[in-house]
Each structure stands twice: as structure tokens, then as C-alpha cells.
Amino acid sequence: MTTLKRVDVHVEGVVQGVGFRPFVHALARRLGLAGRVHNDVNGVHIEVEGALAGVxxxxxxxxxxxPALSEIERVTVVSARPTGHNGFTIAAGLPSGPLRPLVRADGATCDDCLRELADPADRRHGYPFINCANCGPRFTIVRGVPYDRPLTTMAGFGMCQACAAEYHDPGNRRHHAQPxxxxxxxxxxxLRDARGTELCGDPVAGAxxxxxxxxxxxxxxxGGFHLAVPAADERAAALLRGRKHREEQPxxxxxADLAQARRLCEIDEHAAELLTGRARPIVLLPRLPGAPVAASV
Known part of the structure; x- marks a missing residue:
């Protein structure tokens, strides 16, 4: 006779917006376990039951x-009475309780999304808001916790049938990817002018x-605004610096890539690792003599 075990598990840390619930869902199904997983205001809660060895x-x-993007701080496990639950589901998040939001920072567009972006046959070809469970906006779109679509700036965009199918498919890398x-x-x-009037034509080409x-x-x-000027244009850079009243801060x-960055700055192995990592952070680097960057930058 198989010994059944049920546990309630609470995981704290950076576990929202990193594909943690789909990971839990896939793991439980692979091990033949039942239960459910959902976000709450300070982590991920899991109820799981099945054979003792599987649990x-x-x-x-x-x-x-x-998941690689997650950072687990604490896992709390409490034994519970088996209920005979069938199947494993991803449930809606619970918004009550003390707030301790740890939502992952935005991630640079992953290689899979970049391939789709460049593929003329893909339905997301050239689409600037492309993302999946492994990349894209996270912290900048959050309006509240738990991290679920209704509590993000994506709440007003209902998914089409094709996107909804990806979102609900456990085998798809967009499984429960909120954006x-x-x-x-x-x-x-x-593309709008300074008065807010929408301009005709392709917005990217116009920009x-x-x-x-x-x-x-x-x-x-x-998640906000990015102010841009050509880095080699001294007049434009000085204009932006004056408008922002930023006297000294660079x-x-x-x-576009590491090869282009190497034409502007000295880049050692550590800097290269940062520049090509998941976060793509701003990295302070020594400027190369003669680099085509305006003095006002």
C-alpha cells in the first residue's frame, strides 16, 4: 500500500516573475503529485500531496x-493531512497579508525571443514588446503584489487566442508569463510630436x-520613459543635459552588442560578463581615446 504524504510549502525570496509557478507545476506533474501553487504577498505557496518518495x-x-532567475531565501515545510486531491493546478494569487514584495528586476531579451523578433515568418517579427517567462519586464510593470497580470501595467491588454494558448500550455516557455x-x-x-499629435508612418523609422x-x-x-539622443551628437547631448539640469552625472x-561596445570603451572579462548577462546593467568603463562619443555625454 502506497503511503501518502501532504505538505504545505512556502517559498520566500525572489520567486515571482521568474517562472517559479510553471516550474513547480511541471515538477509536480512529472512526479505524479497533486495539489496547487499560487503567489501570495511575500512569496509562493505550494500544497502538494502524493507518494512519500515523490513528495x-x-x-x-x-x-x-x-529557475535560474530565482533567488530562494527560505523554504518552510509543514505537514498536513492528505485530502485525496487530483491533479495539480496554478491558482490565482492571494493579495492579503503583510507585504514583502520581491519581484525580479527586468531581464534582457533572451536569445529565443531575439530569434523570433528577427524571423519574418514569426507572428512577433519586429514586435518591440516581445518577452517570455525567461526575459522581459518585471519590476517596472508591477502595480501591486502578488505578481499576477491584473496587478501589472499589462492588465488592460487582454490576451488574444494565440497568446492565451501559449500562456496556458505547460510545455511553452510563455506558460504563465504575465507580460x-x-x-x-x-x-x-x-509616434507623437511635442504637442502630442500622432505622426503618420512607421514609428521606428520616424524616431x-x-x-x-x-x-x-x-x-x-x-514601465516609464527613456530619453534618447545620438551619443556622437554634441549639440543634441548638450541640449538634453541642459533640459535635465544634469551638470555632471554621465x-x-x-x-547594439559587445563588439560595438569594444569600439567605445576598454572592456575586460568581468565587464564583458556583466554587459552580456541577463540584467544588461549600466557598467562604468574607461573610454577609448577617439571614441565617437560627445563630450557632453
Missing amino acids: EEFLTALERDA TCCPACGPRLR VTLLRAGRVVAVKGL FAVMA
């Missing part, structure tokens, strides 16, 4: 095989034209 393997793998969207159902680009003309372009994303320079 013990689940608890071991929970920390050993956790999931596409050109049919997600945010879209528009490029304005930048090349030395204009300041404010790029509004899901501006960040964006580079």
Missing part, C-alpha cells in the same frame, strides 16, 4: 532545480529620422 523528491528538486502579448493584443507603437536630426526622443515603455550609452 520527498519534490522538496529536494524544489531548491536544487529552481505575454503580441501585435494582435498587446501594446503598439505610436530614427528624428534622432539623426539631433532631436530628443522620449521612448515610453511599459549619461548611459547604449550599444
